[in-house]
Amino acid sequence: MALGMVEFLSPEYVKDALSKLDISLTTLRDAIRGAGGKTLTDLDTQLGNIYGRLDVALSTRASESTLAAVKAQTDKLSFDASNYLRVNVSATVNPPNLDISLSSLRDALRGAGNKTLTDLDTDLNNIYGRLDVALSTRASETTLSGLSGKFPSASALGDSMPNPTTTVVGGALLGFDGTYWRRVRADSNGYLLVTANIDKARIWDGTDYLEINSDGSINVKYIDTNLSTRASETTLSGFSGKFPSASALGDSMSNPTTTVVGGANLVWTGSAWARVGGASGDFVGTTLYGVGVIPQWLPSRQAYLIDNINVTTTEGSTTIASPGAKILIVKNKGDVDAMIGLNASVPTTNPLIVRARTVRVITHRGVTAVYYKTSTGSTTLEIAYFN
Amino acid sequence: MSYEYVSRARKDSSESVRVMEALTSRGLKPVAVVWKPETGSVVIHFDAVLTPEDKERVDKVMRALGYMVG
Numbered sequence: 411m412a413l414g415m416v417e418f419l420s421p422e423y424v425k426d427a428l429s430k431l432d433i434s435l436t437t438l439r440d441a442i443r444g445a446g447g448k449t450l451t452d453l454d455t456q457l458g459n460i461y462g463r464l465d466v467a468l469s470t471r472a473s474e475s476t477l478a479a480v481k482a483q484t485d486k487l488s489f490d491a492s493n494y495l496r497v498n499v500s501a502t503v504n505p506p507n508l509d510i511s512l513s514s515l516r517d518a519l520r521g522a523g524n525k526t527l528t529d530l531d532t533d534l535n536n537i538y539g540r541l542d543v544a545l546s547t548r549a550s551e552t553t554l555s556g557l558s559g560k561f562p563s564a565s566a567l568g569d570s571m572p573n574p575t576t577t578v579v580g581g582a583l584l585g586f587d588g589t590y591w592r593r594v595r596a597d598s599n600g601y602l603l604v605t606a607n608i609d610k611a612r613i614w615d616g617t618d619y620l621e622i623n624s625d626g627s628i629n630v631k632y633i634d635t636n637l638s639t640r641a642s643e644t645t646l647s648g649f650s651g652k653f654p655s656a657s658a659l660g661d662s663m664s665n666p667t668t669t670v671v672g673g674a675n676l677v678w679t680g681s682a683w684a685r686v687g688g689a690s691g692d693f694v695g696t697t698l699y700g701v702g703v704i705p706q707w708l709p710s711r712q713a714y715l716i717d718n719i720n721v722t723t724t725e726g727s728t729t730i731a732s733p734g735a736k737i738l739i740v741k742n743k744g745d746v747d748a749m750i751g752l753n754a755s756v757p758t759t760n761p762l763i764v765r766a767r768t769v770r771v772i773t774h775r776g777v778t779a780v781y782y783k784t785s786t787g788s789t790t791l792e793i794a795y796f797n
Numbered sequence: 798m799s800y801e802y803v804s805r806a807r808k809d810s811s812e813s814v815r816v817m818e819a820l821t822s823r824g825l826k827p828v829a830v831v832w833k834p835e836t837g838s839v840v841i842h843f844d845a846v847l848t849p850e851d852k853e854r855v856d857k858v859m860r861a862l863g864y865m866v867g
Contacts, residue, residue, distance in 0.1 A: 714828050716842060724834040729813040731821070731828050755810060779814055793829075 675701075707773065713739065713794035721748050721791050725756055725783040728793055734776030735795030741769040744789025751781035764791070798846045800855065802864035803838040813839060819858050825851065839864070 433441075443449060472480075488496045510518075520526060562575065583594040595603045613620040621629035641649075652669040676683040687702040716728060721744075734753075742748050742764040749761040752774065764770045766789065782791060804812075813832035816839050820827050829842040839859075847855065856866040 714842075714844070716829050716831060719831060720833065720835060722835055725810040726834050727810045727813040727832045729817040729830040729832075731817065731826065781810055 707737070709737065709796045711796070713737075713796050716793045719782070719791040719793060720788060721746075721782050721784055722788045723784055723786065725751075725781055727782070728780045730778050730780070730795055730797070732776075732778060733797060734774070734778035735797050736774060736776065737796040738772040738774060738777045738780065739769060739794040740764045740772070740780070741792040741794070742766055742789055743792055746784050746787040746789040748782050748784055748789050748791055752777050753779050755781045756783055798844075799840050799842045800847075800852075801838050801840045802859045802866065803836065804862070804864045805837070806863045808832065808834070808837060810834065816841065816859075816862060819862060820855065823854065823858055825855060825858070 490496060523529075565571075584591040585594055586592075597603055609624045611622040613622075618631045619629075623629065654666050654668045657663075675686040677686055678684075688699050689702050690697055690699050693700065719726070719728065738752075740748075740750060745766045747766055748764045749756045750764055750770075751757060751761065752772070762770075762772075776797075777795070780793060810832060813830040816832075817827065817830045820830075820841070826843070827841045828844050831840040831842070833840065841855065860866055
């Protein structure tokens with residue numbers, strides 16, 4: 411208020427006015443800001459935050475009546491002591507659809523292999539691992555069909571086949587020389603030119619090998635020594651000359667004019683070879699050397715001998731103890747033939763005869779009686795037997 | 798060893814068989830018996846010399862068959 415104005419202020423008024431200045435301005439400021447020292451700016455900040463949360467109009471929120479209606483419904487819910495909601499199962503909608511147990515449903519879904527979604531996931535992961543590139547990057551049906559058309563249809567190979575009407579692919583046969591690959595060569599007839607550089611060749615016949623060595627020698631199963639060590643043509647020819655020409659054996663053959671080879675006849679004793687024994691004896695009036703032969707059936711023991719049996723025209727007999735003689739040796743020592751009957755009297759016709767000065771050896775299943783007589787005169791028998 | 802016995806009776810060539818059977822049936826074991834028609838005697842062969850007891854048994858058999866023992 412400007413004091414320059416011509417206006418009169420009552421001293422009472424001034425006095426009353428000044429009496430209202432009872433606290434200082436600082437005290438007033440602090441009283442207004444309070445213990446937290448908040449300013450209007452602080453309040454404005456808080457109001458700004460609150461306004462931010464009030465992002466829709468309050469009228470769009472549930473009214474009291476709406477909440478009352480909701481409460482009326484929630485009041486119908488009841489809880490047990492553990493605060494679990496009680497539900498009337500009988501009122502469950504569509505109970506007939508619960509026709510199998512959860513475990514049955516689980517097993518049916520897992521199947522006989524008892525596979526779970528984890529198993530499928532593992533398999534899918536494996537498959538995915540193999541699908542390491544996109545399928546679209548692989549050969550298409552069109553590409554494979556075009557390639558297939560370049561090959562002939564399958565057919566058995568055979569002679570006189572027609573010329574191919576499809577793609578012909580040449581095979582470039584190459585051989586490695588240790589450094590480079592070289593083309594295999596053929597002559598003008600198409601025959602393969604081969605120069606083999608091998609140390610040893612082996613040809614297998616299924617049983618043995620024929621080996622050709624790098625030094626030119628050949629190893630054959632039965633050629634195990636040098637040919638020069640074998641008999642020469644000269645040697646064999648000379649040897650051949652020592653033998654007569656082949657000819658059929660027959661009577662009245664001429665004396666051999668070539669080498670005569672003596673045969674050293676040996677017999678096996680069971681433990682060693684021994685020379686065949688020879689002995690001289692009378693052979694049809696002539697003394698000759700012959701081979702000594704021991705019949706296999708001849709017993710090695712001593713025969714029982716009955717000597718000096720006088721035989722006349724009256725039949726006599728010698729009885730031999732059972733089981734009888736298996737080998738009967740009758741020797742006629744006289745000059746008259748003796749007629750013999752074995753196990754019975756001397757037959758009247760065609761009797762067995764032991765000629766004078768001869769020996770007859772008889773093998774028999776058992777001679778228990780020997781009957782004898784002469785037709786004229788007398789003789790002497792010697793009977794020996796083995797039983 | 799052989800032993801000869803003479804018979805006064807007339808015999809035939811089967812006599813050696815009869816003598817053999819008679820001796821063996823009594824446990825005696827001759828190896829051969831020879832009938833000698835020209836003397837009417839038999840010669841009995843054993844593979845060993847008989848003991849006096851066996852010789853007596855043979856003599857007894859031969860007496861029974863009509864042979865002289867002496």
